[in-house]
Amino acid sequence: MSSARISRRGFLGSAALGGVALAAPSALLGCKKGGSDTIQLGAILGLSGEDASLGNESKDGISMALDEINAAGGVRGKKIAIAFEDTKLDPQLASEKIQKLIDRDKCLVVLGDAGSTPTLSARNYAEKAKVPLVTPSATNVEVTKDAKWVFRVCFTDATQGAAAAKFAREGLKADKAAIIYATGNKYSEGLQAIFKREFEARGGKVVKIATYQMGETNIVSFLTEIKDADPQFIFAPVYPSDLSKIGPTKQQIGLKAPLMGTDGWDGPATRQKGVIETLEGSYFTNLFAADQPGSKAKDFVEAHKKRFGGRVPSSLTACGYDALKLVVDAISRAKEITPDAIRDALEATKGFSGVTGTFDIDAGHNATKPVPVMKITAGDFKYDSMVTL
């Protein structure tokens, strides 16, 4: 890439942000003045850029939970306020923005990010500043590994990748699998390694691994190579922006084997006309199944539909919702309202009942729950089965 160009853009970007920061205090002061009756939280989310849908869906969930909590009188007699910061899912921005939220806005807990790469970068500052960071949907194993201050309300990629491998071997009876994934993306890299290990441990064979660089637009040659290897099943742990390149191209070259993706698939980019048709019959593991039988999420789905014009909530929205609900639950259980005490309460979570299921926070700071598999049927995501490891 033309480095001159990028750095100049970066400079301009931060200059513009500086302008926003100068303008912002007047808006923020409003909630800080009432410091005693407001609990200030923050959220770092990728709200713009190529995969902006991820952050915006999480934000929808967080906002829904926020409004419900405050309408019900808040927690411990205090209202909750959340300052949102945009990371563009960029690791560098994520680290800048979490500093801002902790140092400038004095946030007691930070939520975010929607993806693993920026969350890993934000993690360092959360650990250093000793402020809890609760990610709704960063599934990479490293995110909470050995962390004292980082939690997540989702399962890890280790669980998800193993579930995908089990489903491919037992549910689909596949012997030969191919993998397509992106480098430069910890989510994609981590999942493909786990899937390969688990699929081979279960007696399957990975016949082709196609590795492309994140942001690559021309996917044709990779899918052609996979077609030549003739797999029965293709594992594609990718972000939705890549899916809108992979799906149509796969159809164009006549590659028939079903794709199986991961929770990153669940979003409007996948549902786009021109993309969803090409993914008919594909599967993906998900963090949330809105149509799962016996799900406690009915009220949540209805409330979301009412608020967002009939749209069914994505898994990221559900996780964002659960993330804030969990944090508020921890605040209500904490000895006092400090980052320290909230951290202890988060760690002690047992049987928290969220819309993505009832879960504990385990010793590794991960939520323990089974993995729903979705199938793309008639242009929609349908609950297929539940994989328990």
Next chain:
Amino acid sequence: MIAWLLNALAQGAMIALVALGYTMVYGVLRLINFAHSEVLMMSAYASVIAQTRLFAGFGRAGMVLSTLVAIVVAVALGVTIEMVAYRPLRARAKGASARVAPLVTAISVSVLLQSVAQLAFTATPRNLDRALAPPMWSVIVIAALVMVGLHALVNLTWIGKAMRAVAVNAEAARLMGIHPSRVIVFTFAVGSGLAAIGAVLYAGTQAPIEPTMGTAIGNLAFVAAVVGGIGSVQGAMLGGVLIGLLGEIVKRTSFSGMKDAIVFALLVVVLLVKPAGLLGQARAEKV
């Protein structure tokens, strides 16, 4: 193998179409028009909106009409940027700022257009109907025809001669009765139109349309223009095809995950050997 080669050439041809816009504007103005990639992005949106709203039932013919709409939008936008953002600066900026101010303006326009697209069209990607996409071989044919046409335009027509004259020396050209401003507007129009064609081919064959799409192909195209020799029309074509081919070759190896690093390392080597680019001329600066 043939399919692979077609794909590589098509990729190169698309990059080249966009690279031409950078190189032509640089040729006449010595300005890197960073807003060019955003003209490409906006024209892609124009094509998908025209295709879905206006010509939905027209099949391939609808696609051709949508491409025409995209070209019109790109030309209008490119010319507007030149008239509103660049021209006033050329008249007023003096000394060192005469070079830097337009460059900063170019970057600002680029950021502005990306943000406008994000607001107007949201970040959710849109897709051109792949069923209407031109087959791979025709991408190469279309690009080749366009490039031959451009070559003829620059070398055989009066306006082409005027463009070359302004590129060599705008003041002298003015003394010869050429209106540099008109020539510059024409250059922006042609470059933007080519970007629109590139945008439709790109969106139709490989990737969805989104506010940041310009950067993905724009960066490659800009580098293609520099490697080919910025200011040189043939150089931009050569640079584009070279980058397309190199990229596809790297994808066949086990280093495919580091495609850009490898391709750009090779291009650095090219520039070390030929600093002015493959077909660029190292001219002494006039004082």
